[in-house]
Amino acid sequence: MGARRQEHTRDELEALVVDAAEAIAGREGLGGVTMRRLAAAIGYAPNSIYHAVGDMDAIVLRLNARTLDRMTRSLKRRLAEAGDGAAAVDALVEGYMAFVHRNAGLWSGIVDYARPDKGPLPAWYEAALARPLALVDGALAPFFPDADDRRRSTAVLWAGLHGIASLAVSGKLGVVTGDDALPLARLLVHRYLAGREAA
Amino acid sequence: MGARRQEHTRDELEALVVDAAEAIAGREGLGGVTMRRLAAAIGYAPNSIYHAVGDMDAIVLRLNARTLDRMTRSLKRRLAEAGDGAAAVDALVEGYMAFVHRNAGLWSGIVDYARPDKGPLPAWYEAALARPLALVDGALAPFFPDADDRRRSTAVLWAGLHGIASLAVSGKLGVVTGDDALPLARLLVHRYLAGREAA
DNA sequence: ACACTTGTTGAACATCGTTCCAGAGGTTAA
DNA sequence: TTAACCTCTGGAACGATGTTCAACAAGTGT
Incomplete structure (x- = not known):
């Protein structure tokens, strides 16, 4: 045929x-x-x-890489309109949470995709994942001059925002508090930065 | 038949x-x-x-409630051996990360179960979810005398630990740092507590 | 003794990701 | 020109999933 x-x-x-x-x-x-x-x-x-x-895994990876790029562009736009220092960090926090809120379907496609056991992630996917992280790293530069500490802090705050957004999207945050996700995210980042002298 | x-x-x-x-x-x-x-x-x-x-959803909810109870018991055991104040908080952080590490399969069954649209969660499931959260709330009491602030902080730190553990289990944390999850979790909590005077 | 409820089974239904098979058509080689 | 070959393409098929259906056995109540 x-x-x-x-x-x-x-x-x-x-x-x-x-x-x-x-x-x-x-x-x-x-x-x-x-x-x-x-x-x-x-x-x-x-x-x-x-x-x-x-196969399906390849399609999802392609889609998720595209979503990561869309988020990267959205964050860059917000960074360009904001100033430096604390304003840049706030812009990233708000940009991240706003993107997740506006694109909940696409974003949850990234985080709760249980990938089958197909070797390591392709390099182009890790690169797409590293791009938004580089933005965070840049915004944190004034606060963490030590490169090691900055890298760790990037990971901590990125994962923390991810956790807040994840629980908020799935509704599990409502069990403990009625607050919206954005104020909680701000609280997390502000207090982490304020306590950055602690080990 | x-x-x-x-x-x-x-x-x-x-x-x-x-x-x-x-x-x-x-x-x-x-x-x-x-x-x-x-x-x-x-x-x-x-x-x-x-x-x-x-149906399948009912089974998974039953299983996840049981896993939450196992975690609650594990955390209580650690709390009993630790002191008050900062020691209690550290015990919770270590207990949470250790439980996730030891029971990765069961724990990921909780977090990345995309529940179909079957009304709200049963009350007994929300109760099972609230029990470990109550432990966190108790450990945070010396640091956040204001009840509202404490509730928010419980949500923030719980979600933050969840995010770190989630990225660690799925390997996505390795893209930005080589650190283990536990030191990152400690860093998050210590610095959040140290910066608790900030808004 | 007869109806009814409850538990149980194996088969059936719709759907999924994936693979197999056959064929159509362009490209390359003799 | 003709023959071989490779690349797409579509439809059917395979194995597996969650769930439902239809039939039937065995207690229980009247």
């Missing part, structure tokens, strides 16, 4: 697939992204996706 | 199911827990599980 259409190059097809996955995950989360739905959305058979992009 | 065996009461059957789920999830994570495997493990047909316990 199969005929060669060649209406799209492999790269075009990959972009179509990730576009469709992005649209679905943005509305319904990763759970709504299935091979057959993607195939139907782009007008191809499931098998063509395996040819052009790879 | 169907014969009445009545070898176990409904409660016994439920315990058998959660036991089996706990054993599997402890070894392989939630992904290995399937209805047919549970049924085979306890020697019943899948449909009997639906009769005795309910």
Whole structure:
């Protein structure tokens, strides 16, 4: 049966697939992204996706890398409008929480994707993950002149924001407090910075 | 075909199911827990599980509540051996991270279980979630006399530890730092406490 | 003795990711 | 030109999932 259409190059097809996955995950989360739905959305058979992009894991990694880049751009925009020092840190905190709030479906696709055991993460994915972290590292520079301490603090604050956002999105934060996520995130970062002399 | 065996009461059957789920999830994570495997493990047909316990969501909630109770007991044990004040807080931090490390499969079953849309969480589950939080709240009492501030701080630090543990278990922490999770968790809590006068 | 409820089973349904098979068409080599 | 080959393509098939259905056995109540 199969005929060669060649209406799209492999790269075009990959972009179509990730576009469709992005649209679905943005509305319904990763759970709504299935091979057959993607195939139907782009007008191809499931098998063509395996040819052009790879299996489900490859598609999710592609989508998540794109989401990370969108967040990086959003954070950079906010950083450009803010000043230095504490203002830059606040801009990152607000930018992060706002992005998670606006793109809850895409963001939860990153954090609660339980990856099957397929070797280490690709280098391009680790790079996409490192870009927003570099922004945090830069904003923390005035507060932590020691490079080691700054690297640790970047990890701590990044993970802390991740935790607050994660519990907030899944509603588990409401058990202990009625506060919104953003004030809690601000509190975490402000007090960590204020206590930075402690070990 | 169907014969009445009545070898176990409904409660016994439920315990058998959660036991089996706990054993599997402890070894392989939630992904290995399937209805047919549970049924085979306890020697019943899948449909009997639906009769005795309910659907997959009910089983996972039961299992997660049990895991939360195990963690609560573990934290209480550590608290009993530690002193008051900063020592109690340190005991909680170490206890939390140690529990996550020792029971990675069960713990990740709690945090990255994407619950389907089945109304609000049952009251007994929220209660199981509130018990460890009460321990944190108690340990923070000497540092935050104001009840509102203490509640917020409990949420912030709980979420922060959750974030660090979550990224550590999934390996994403290694992108930014080579440090172990425990020192980072200690750093987060110590500096938050040291900076508690800040807003 | 008859109806009813409860437990139980194996089969069935819809869906999932993935793979297999066959075929259509362009490209390359003789 | 013709033959071989490789690359897409689509549809069916495989194994597995959660869940539901239909039938039936065995107590229980009347």
